[in-house]
Amino acid sequence: MEDNTSNLKRHGQQNATTEESVSEGNSEMWNNFSNRFKQVQSVLDRNRLLIQQVNENHQSRTNDNMVQNVGLIQELNANISKVVSLYSDLSTNFSTIFHQENDAIGDETNNH
16 A cells, blocks of 8 residues: 555645646746737737838839838838748747647656
8 A cells, every 4th residue: 555655745746746737838838929929919010110211212212212112111021021930930949848848748648
């Protein structure tokens, strides 16, 4: 009986440790997602300002403003690439965390 009691206590401790680890992982995951989405929003806000400036420059039809639009549009293109990269990272991170949690749950189920 003592062996069974020891095994149950040890198993209970392992489950608590696994749950704490998953909980910490979830918190870290959501913080990471939140930070990435803030970065994306920042770039999108910048793009909105760039587009407004491009439109104003275009409406003015002055040579200098049209030349300035070339640089603004290049920055827009670079920012779009940043947003794509950030979303790609989010997707990869989410997929990795999802698979890690499924693996942890599978390991826990196999240990019962």
